[in-house]
Amino acid sequence: MLLTLAWRNIWRNKRRSLIVMISIVVGVMMVFFTNGFMNGMLFQMLKNQISSSVSHILIHKKGFNDNKVIQSYIPDPELVEGAIKEQTGIKNYSKKLISFGLLSSASNSSGVFLNGVNPIEEKDVTKIKESIIEGTYLTENKRDLVIGKKLAEKLEVGIGDKVVAMANTPDGSIGSEMFRIVGIYKTFSSEFDKIYIYANKQITQEMLEVENKEYEFSIICEDYQQADIIKEQIKNQLPDEYEVLSYVDLLPMIIFQIDMSKQWMWILNIIVGVALIFGIINTMLMSVYERIQEIGVLMSIGMKNGKIISMITLEAFILGVTGTIGGIIFSLLVMWPFYNSGINLAVFSDGLNSFGIGAVIYPVLNINDFAATLIILPIVSVLAALYPAYKAIKLEPIYAVRYV
Amino acid sequence: MQIIRTEKLEKIYNDNGVPVHALKGIDLEIAKGDFMVIAGPSGSGKTTLLNLMGALDKPTEGNIFIENEDISTKSKKELSEFRLKNLGFVFQAYNLIPVLTALENIEFSMMLLGINEEERQDKALALMKELEIDELANKRPNEMSGGQQQRVAVTRAIVNNPSVVLADEPTANLDSETGAKLLDLMQKMNKEKNITFIFSSHDSQVIERAKRLLILKDGKIVEEK
Numbered sequence: 146m147l148l149t150l151a152w153r154n155i156w157r158n159k160r161r162s163l164i165v166m167i168s169i170v171v172g173v174m175m176v177f178f179t180n181g182f183m184n185g186m187l188f189q190m191l192k193n194q195i196s197s198s199v200s201h202i203l204i205h206k207k208g209f210n211d212n213k214v215i216q217s218y219i220p221d222p223e224l225v226e227g228a229i230k231e232q233t234g235i236k237n238y239s240k241k242l243i244s245f246g247l248l249s250s251a252s253n254s255s256g257v258f259l260n261g262v263n264p265i266e267e268k269d270v271t272k273i274k275e276s277i278i279e280g281t282y283l284t285e286n287k288r289d290l291v292i293g294k295k296l297a298e299k300l301e302v303g304i305g306d307k308v309v310a311m312a313n314t315p316d317g318s319i320g321s322e323m324f325r326i327v328g329i330y331k332t333f334s335s336e337f338d339k340i341y342i343y344a345n346k347q348i349t350q351e352m353l354e355v356e357n358k359e360y361e362f363s364i365i366c367e368d369y370q371q372a373d374i375i376k377e378q379i380k381n382q383l384p385d386e387y388e389v390l391s392y393v394d395l396l397p398m399i400i401f402q403i404d405m406s407k408q409w410m411w412i413l414n415i416i417v418g419v420a421l422i423f424g425i426i427n428t429m430l431m432s433v434y435e436r437i438q439e440i441g442v443l444m445s446i447g448m449k450n451g452k453i454i455s456m457i458t459l460e461a462f463i464l465g466v467t468g469t470i471g472g473i474i475f476s477l478l479v480m481w482p483f484y485n486s487g488i489n490l491a492v493f494s495d496g497l498n499s500f501g502i503g504a505v506i507y508p509v510l511n512i513n514d515f516a517a518t519l520i521i522l523p524i525v526s527v528l529a530a531l532y533p534a535y536k537a538i539k540l541e542p543i544y545a546v547r548y549v
Numbered sequence: 550m551q552i553i554r555t556e557k558l559e560k561i562y563n564d565n566g567v568p569v570h571a572l573k574g575i576d577l578e579i580a581k582g583d584f585m586v587i588a589g590p591s592g593s594g595k596t597t598l599l600n601l602m603g604a605l606d607k608p609t610e611g612n613i614f615i616e617n618e619d620i621s622t623k624s625k626k627e628l629s630e631f632r633l634k635n636l637g638f639v640f641q642a643y644n645l646i647p648v649l650t651a652l653e654n655i656e657f658s659m660m661l662l663g664i665n666e667e668e669r670q671d672k673a674l675a676l677m678k679e680l681e682i683d684e685l686a687n688k689r690p691n692e693m694s695g696g697q698q699q700r701v702a703v704t705r706a707i708v709n710n711p712s713v714v715l716a717d718e719p720t721a722n723l724d725s726e727t728g729a730k731l732l733d734l735m736q737k738m739n740k741e742k743n744i745t746f747i748f749s750s751h752d753s754q755v756i757e758r759a760k761r762l763l764i765l766k767d768g769k770i771v772e773e774k
Binding site: 146147149150153154157438439442443444445446447448449450452541542543546 | 600603605606626629630631632633634636638640642644646648649653657658660661666705
């Protein structure tokens with residue numbers, strides 16, 4: 146009955162209650178839109194990094210990740226491959242050569258990371274093939290080279306042009322080879338596109354005099370959230386001279402930001418909640434002052450303070466819950482079209498690309514975000530009603546009942 | 550059998566720093582089943598006395614015993630509990646809860662006692678039927694006349710079987726015919742259920758029906774009939 150009374154009390158002044166509810170709805174929408182947008186950017190950054198170079202798990206000789214020298218090849222590739230094959234939850238993997246070098250065209254030179262790859266393996270691990278915007282992906286022709294758009298612009302080269310790559314061999318001499326550009330790719334990161342070049346592994350091994358040597362195993366898991374578990378299992382099977390790193394180890398800043406965004410959701414909710422407190426205090430105070438006589442009657446007939454507090458906080462709770470649920474529904478309705486089409490920020494594409502983010506952001510929301518809002522805002526509403534409830538129980542029934 | 554007893558009851562209000570002596574040593578005994586009216590001119594202290602006997606206020610001096618329980622020493626919380634279990638109130642302005650129907654208004658005080666929904670509905674409907682107001686069950690106060698609202702208020706006051714019902718000017722807002730019907734109802738409850746009614750009123754038709762009349766003036770009992 147207290148719930149019925151609280152519900153009906155809310156609708157005594159429809160306009161006032163609707164204004165409070167609408168302000169909660171707008172607050173919730175703001176929280177979800179901001180967080181969905183931020184999560185969308187962060188997850189896109191993560192996804193782009195994973196799909197372009199980091200993958201889910203990387204295996205190297207210990208120290209290679211920090212210092213990519215040509216001497217740091219994987220001591221026993223067959224041992225590593227055996228460990229990978231024993232694991233469940235692995236979708237694809239590739240082996241590659243990675244070396245820092247110099248790529249020169251007729252007009253310019255640039256420092257690059259030369260990736261010697263098996264094109265068939267690599268297309269299942271990275272998205273370079275899908276990012277080709279001109280020409281083709283690597284073919285069986287051993288001198289094929291795929292470079293990024295930014296690098297092509299810097300070197301002033303196009304499809305079919307010849308370039309020369311140079312890099313150190315293990316004995317310290319310089320290995321060089323001529324390549325022909327067959328493809329130009331463009332990822333969401335302009336920085337990546339300036340540095341990473343892809344050639345067939347065999348020619349790069351010959352060029353650097355490291356035949357049959359592997360430098361990196363890139364692994365894609367069936368579920369990226371299992372990467373850390375799988376990483377540990379592989380690590381346990383390999384000697385200490387190997388380093389096994391997951392994307393969590395390799396992209397600490399992005400992971401930190403994603404973790405932060407989860408905290409941010411709570412902070413955003415609290416900020417909106419604090420803003421709402423004043424609206425709810427005002428509404429509930431007005432509601433109490435309008436009902437002084439009625440509260441006096443309730444006290445006279447024996448309604449205890451606890452029940453009066455319950456009645457008033459229940460009214461605020463209903464306002465909070467209704468507003469929050471309304472906000473969630475409206476947020477989903479408004480954001481729904483953007484889940485498929487994304488939010489086009491082409492006007493900021495250069496800036497976004499430098500952070501590894503595409504021009505179209507797809508908002509991301511998860512169940513925890515809804516839970517945070519559904520917990521915080523109704524609690525805040527109840528807290529805001531405590532002061533009006535306190536004012537109500539401080540009324541003296543003999544005066545309140547005659548209040549006009 | 551005595552139900553209310555007051556001993557040297559004094560009440561002094563502070564009106565902006567000026568002490569106002571509203572009651573001056575009232576000694577009174579009220580028997581169970583009484584139908585008593587407290588009358589007197591404005592400012593005589595009748596509402597103050599009613600409030601003290603209704604456990605809505607505390608005396609400055611003296612004691613009030615209701616069913617041999619001294620309510621003048623009880624805390625605010627204890628008084629609230631005491632009112633709920635022992636007293637019923639009828640106010641001048643009816644004071645039903647506007648968002649509840651007549652039935653729900655009557656049920657409300659039973660809800661405060663923790664009675665389950667089915668039991669309180671049955672009890673409230675039975676009483677409404679007995680008092681011939683069952684056709685008002687689903688009406689809200691704004692859909693009822695003043696007389697109907699006051700009959701519902703009386704029903705609300707007696708539904709928990711209180712020892713005493715205190716009625717402050719219950720007919721003041723009603724025309725004489727409606728007022729008479731309301732008093733008929735209260736007299737019926739007094740006779741049939743032996744509920745003690747204490748009125749504060751200067752309405753002649755209330756005074757005429759009193760089994761006992763107490764006239765106050767300047768905070769003192771000046772006449773008793």
